[in-house]
Amino acid sequence: MEKITFNTIHKPGHTILENDLFIHNHNPDMLLQYDSSFIAFKRMPSVQEFEKAHQYLRNFHQYYGQKHVRFYFPDDEELSGELLAILEKDDDYTVGYLELFAIHPADFPDVQEKEEIIVEYVTDETWNDYLEFQHEQDSVYGINYAEKKKDQHLRNYNDERIMQFIAFYKGKAAGSVDVIIKEYTAEIDGLMVHEDFQKKGIGRSLQKAVMDQFKDKTIILVADGDDTPKEMYRRQNYQYLGKQYNLLKIYE
Structure with missing residues (x-):
């Protein structure tokens, strides 16, 4: 590799x-x-x-x-x-x-399953839930941006190299993540949790779903150097690879 x-x-x-x-x-x-x-x-x-x-x-x-x-x-x-x-x-x-991080799925900490959290990859049945969740999050950057982003989400949905996951908390769309699939790696992209559902384990459950889906690949992600989540990644056994x-x- x-x-x-x-x-x-x-x-x-x-x-x-x-x-x-x-x-x-x-x-x-x-x-x-x-x-x-x-x-x-x-x-x-x-x-x-x-x-x-x-x-x-x-x-x-x-x-x-x-x-x-x-x-x-x-x-x-x-x-x-x-x-x-x-x-x-x-x-x-x-x-x-x-900052660039990587982890082998087997090294990700165990996640206690919670009945109120359900994570699944996006299908035709959950596509509208995913799209509405993304539109709400994207609207922070303006309605025009959010509308343009709809087309990108659809292109990703139809791209076999990308898998989209959605998390529900007590039946409500609460988080999502996209995964870019390559021969040896699976890249976590756009991991987000709705502000109303923070600190409930949703982000960790989304990551665990990725680990379970791609057990034979190295999971990679990029974190903004000024963001708090990068410290979370270190605690979750991700390895620091570099800075840009x-x-x-x-x-x-």
Whole structure:
């Protein structure tokens, strides 16, 4: 099995341009989704290379009516002092980082079954429940975004490489997760629990369902470096694999 890196992580869209410095990924189906239209640098750019790449991506996104630029940097490399100095002069840049985790299903802690929690993969019978739950969660980012996301959820439903799970708490849709299936890995994506059903074991039950479904694969996920859930993953025996810095700038 090849080494698991951030390149293993699924990104919707496709490659527009690849050269010695970067890969340009673009998702025409979700222009409002920052994380699927971006430049991923293969090596740390100089200030001049970054500024040139920035202008290229800005021009490309303006053509499609997109109001952001997003950049990802090589795994486990710190941003250079020269690059940070440029970024500090522009308050509109948000600097963040992601952390990559992996676990073998057998290492996931036991989960006590609760009658009030039912987790199952999405079928025609539960599709509307899943879609309504997603729409409510996606609406946090605006109705237009949520409406566009409906089409993406449907594409995922019809994609044999993706499996969608939904959790019910006392009969009400309470959580969901998508799983991107590859030869050796199953990637947990979009794990979420409704705010009304937090701290009831729903997130853990969703993960356990994934572990049970893909016992022969390595389960992987990405957590935002500033998010609390990453500490939960460590407690659940996930192994830390690496870190990746990213930049986001949104234009009004």
